[in-house]
Amino acid sequence: MKPGYKQITRMTPAMRTVHWINVVSVLAAVITGLYIAHPYYQSLIADPALDKYVMAWNRWIHLIGAIMIDVTSIIVVYLYFFSRFDKPYKKLIPNRANVQEFFEVIYNLVTLNRRKMFDSTHSDSFNVVYFTIMHLMLLFMLFTGLQLYVQGLASGQSSIGAWWPWLLHLSTDWTLWVFGSKMGVRIAHHMTMWWIIAWVMFHVYYQVWRTIFWQEGDIAIAFGGSKFKKETKSE
Amino acid sequence: MAERREAFKMLFSANSAKVETNKGDAYYDKLFKQCRARLDELKATQPLQAIDFQEILSDEGYDRREFMKWASAATAMLMLPPMFTPLVAEAAELMTRVPVIWLELQDCAGNSEALLRSDGPKIDEILLDIISLEFHETLMMAAGHQAEAQLHDAMETFKGKYLLFVEGSIPMGMEGQYGTVGASGETFHEHLLRVAADAAAIVAVGSCATYGGVPAAAPNPTGAVGVMDVISGKPIINIPACPANPANMVGVILHFVLTGQIPELDSLLRPKFAFGYRIHDNCERRAHFDAGEYVEEWGDEGAKNNFCLYKVGCKGPMTFNNCSIIRYNDAVNWPIGVGRGCIGCSEPDFWDKYAYERPMADANIKAPTGGVEKTVDEFGLGVLTATAIGIGIHAAASAVAGKKSDEGEAQ
Numbered sequence: 001m002k003p004g005y006k007q008i009t010r011m012t013p014a015m016r017t018v019h020w021i022n023v024v025s026v027l028a029a030v031i032t033g034l035y036i037a038h039p040y041y042q043s044l045i046a047d048p049a050l051d052k053y054v055m056a057w058n059r060w061i062h063l064i065g066a067i068m069i070d071v072t073s074i075i076v077v078y079l080y081f082f083s084r085f086d087k088p089y090k091k092l093i094p095n096r097a098n099v100q101e102f103f104e105v106i107y108n109l110v111t112l113n114r115r116k117m118f119d120s121t122h123s124d125s126f127n128v129v130y131f132t133i134m135h136l137m138l139l140f141m142l143f144t145g146l147q148l149y150v151q152g153l154a155s156g157q158s159s160i161g162a163w164w165p166w167l168l169h170l171s172t173d174w175t176l177w178v179f180g181s182k183m184g185v186r187i188a189h190h191m192t193m194w195w196i197i198a199w200v201m202f203h204v205y206y207q208v209w210r211t212i213f214w215q216e217g218d219i220a221i222a223f224g225g226s227k228f229k230k231e232t233k234s235e
Numbered sequence: 236m237a238e239r240r241e242a243f244k245m246l247f248s249a250n251s252a253k254v255e256t257n258k259g260d261a262y263y264d265k266l267f268k269q270c271r272a273r274l275d276e277l278k279a280t281q282p283l284q285a286i287d288f289q290e291i292l293s294d295e296g297y298d299r300r301e302f303m304k305w306a307s308a309a310t311a312m313l314m315l316p317p318m319f320t321p322l323v324a325e326a327a328e329l330m331t332r333v334p335v336i337w338l339e340l341q342d343c344a345g346n347s348e349a350l351l352r353s354d355g356p357k358i359d360e361i362l363l364d365i366i367s368l369e370f371h372e373t374l375m376m377a378a379g380h381q382a383e384a385q386l387h388d389a390m391e392t393f394k395g396k397y398l399l400f401v402e403g404s405i406p407m408g409m410e411g412q413y414g415t416v417g418a419s420g421e422t423f424h425e426h427l428l429r430v431a432a433d434a435a436a437i438v439a440v441g442s443c444a445t446y447g448g449v450p451a452a453a454p455n456p457t458g459a460v461g462v463m464d465v466i467s468g469k470p471i472i473n474i475p476a477c478p479a480n481p482a483n484m485v486g487v488i489l490h491f492v493l494t495g496q497i498p499e500l501d502s503l504l505r506p507k508f509a510f511g512y513r514i515h516d517n518c519e520r521r522a523h524f525d526a527g528e529y530v531e532e533w534g535d536e537g538a539k540n541n542f543c544l545y546k547v548g549c550k551g552p553m554t555f556n557n558c559s560i561i562r563y564n565d566a567v568n569w570p571i572g573v574g575r576g577c578i579g580c581s582e583p584d585f586w587d588k589y590a591y592e593r594p595m596a597d598a599n600i601k602a603p604t605g606g607v608e609k610t611v612d613e614f615g616l617g618v619l620t621a622t623a624i625g626i627g628i629h630a631a632a633s634a635v636a637g638k639k640s641d642e643g644e645a646q
Contacts, residue, residue, distance in 0.1 A: 034596070037594060037595060037596035037611075037612075038546070038594040038595075038596040038597060038612075039527060039529055039545070039546055039594075042527070042529070042531070043526065043527035043528060049522045049523050049525075049526035049528055050522060050526070051526075052526050052527065053525050053526060053527075054525075054526060054527025055524055055525050055526065055527045056525040056526075058527075109629075112629075112632055112633045112636055112637040112638065113633075113637055113638050113639070113640065114637075114638045116640065151513060151552075151553070151555075152513065152515075152516065154254065154511060154512045154513050154516060154555070155254060155256075155512075156254060156255070173502070176502075180583060180584055180588075181582055181583040181584045181585075181588055182553040182554075182582060183550070183553055183579065183582065183584065183588035183589055183595065184584065184588060186553060186595050187588070187595060187598065187600060187611055190595065190596060190611050190615075191600075191611055191614065191615065193615070194612075194614065194615025194616075194618050194619065195618060197615075197619060198618050198619055198621075198622040201619065201622050201623065201626065202622060202625075202626065205626045205629075205630070209629075209630070209633060212633075212637075212639070213633065213637055213638070213639050213640065214639075214640050215639055215640045216640070230640075
């Protein structure tokens with residue numbers, strides 16, 4: 001390690017695992033979801049229909065990706081409150097310190113790092129708010145997506161029992177009420193995908209930007225779990 | 236509206252979505268006895284029309300065997316076990332004893348057409364001919380004061396016993412003045428409330444009467460709503476679709492004659508026997524959907540080979556109706572069978588959200604301001620473009636004028 005720098009752990013192995021599962025799952029869900037919404041390539045395979053399951057495989061990958069995100073979402077919600085490492089919810093409480101830090105991070109971004117008046121060793125409140133938006137969007141996709149899924153279980157039965165469609169109706173039928181119709185839910189589900197992609201674009205950009213301008217190796221957090229901070233007296 | 240939403244919310248309970256096709260012997264034995272008693276009771280009453288059903292059937296060229304075939308199909312459609320077939324046949328013959336009042340409000344009369352029209356009537360249509368239609372503005376000879384007297388008569392004579400069929404939406408805008416009926420200038424809303432007050436049950440026929448339908452499509456100039464939005468405290472059965480399938484009208488009336496009750500309904504008050512299953516799951520082109528074989532444009536090779544119509548806008552995957560099973564015109568054909576996609580006509584908001592003949596990703600949606608229409612994907616790409624421009628500006632500015640943290644300090 002470069003002398004004069006200290007190493008700070010920011011993501012535990014569990015957090016990094018969740019992060020990369022989410023990356024792969026969201027990517028898979030977007031690629032297959034675009035196909036489900038509007039099949040954009042043709043399956044020119046000289047086989048009868050019963051041998052090629054192009055839409056069926058797309059849906060399968062989409063649903064597996066969705067299930068993985070659903071599971072990580074539950075873990076993330078748990079860690080927000082009960083993590084032994086950092087409890088992100090503490091940064092969401094709109095107290096004076098958090099609000100001040102939130103705006104300081106934005107000033108840092110818009111002044112192109114000419115002003116940096118917050119401690120960048122820990123996860124700042126802007127970061128936590130930004131990630132919470134993502135997790136809320138993923139939860140929204142979970143509820144709307146499961147509503148679209150349960151429409152295929154019209155018989156009220158499933159291979160794992162009647163409790164499954166029952167639970168899905170119980171937990172997701174409110175989306176029909178909110179969006180007025182099945183198609184309303186579908187449009188909301190599709191539109192949210194675009195917001196998630198926009199979120200990812202800024203997220204990747206911002207992490208690269210921090211790495212370049214803060215000079216603290218932030219991009220390494222997602223891989224090695226830690227970043228570096230120059231040891232100075234000024235902070 | 237708020238009330239409708241309440242009802243909507245309450246009805247979306249987990250139970251409502253389940254279609255129970257086998258309720259056990261004990262249940263059916265009890266129901267059988269109830270139906271037997273109900274039919275005997277009806278038999279004892281005078282028919283309202285001097286019609287011999289068997290004679291009409293033979294005049295139209297149907298023998299007893301064909302009638303019994305129809306009866307077993309109707310029994311299956313109502314999700315009853317085969318032992319009910321003789322009862323269904325009997326109920327069909329007793330349909331002359333059910334008084335029906337039919338109101339036509341803001342619509343195109345398509346459901347009246349469905350009720351009447353057929354070139355060579357099928358048994359379903361014959362049955363709809365012999366129900367005792369006491370009042371139907373569009374079909375009756377009388378007009379003006381005579382028609383009103385007729386309605387008054389029917390309502391008095393069959394107070395609390397008649398089935399009220401409503402076709403068309405109710406315009407609520409401009410205090411209902413978009414639609415008035417009769418010499419007194421009664422609005423459609425007042426008219427409906429008055430006739431509904433003494434009905435045994437109300438059957439909203441077609442998507443207009445169910446959800447407002449086409450008249451309620453954006454921007455809904457007349458403030459059109461469905462029957463369930465304005466009537467409360469009465470049993471309401473919705474038979475949406477554009478037009479409603481006569482088989483489902485017969486089904487509801489048969490069920491009423493047979494049991495004296497309304498059929499089991501789903502969360503949108505639609506009979507489960509008709510709207511419990513998704514079109515997509517019983518579609519003959521489903522294999523092509525899963526295979527990714529789609530009609531790319533009308534008349535192409537895919538179309539000639541009966542490929543899936545999803546890419547030309549079929550909404551079967553989001554539509555609950557029984558037309559993929561019972562079809563239309565005595566099971567002759569149905570929209571997807573003739574090579575065009577489903578437009579989701581039995582679902583709420585179908586005109587705005589389903590009937591655009593493109594996949595949903597290419598559907599026009601309104602901006603939050605209600606203004607310019609763009610497709611979902613155009614909106615999405617707009618969001619991404621805005622994000623990319625923002626990032627580009629920030630990145631360029633950072634490259635030119637950004638300050639790296641260790642600059643200056645390191646020197």
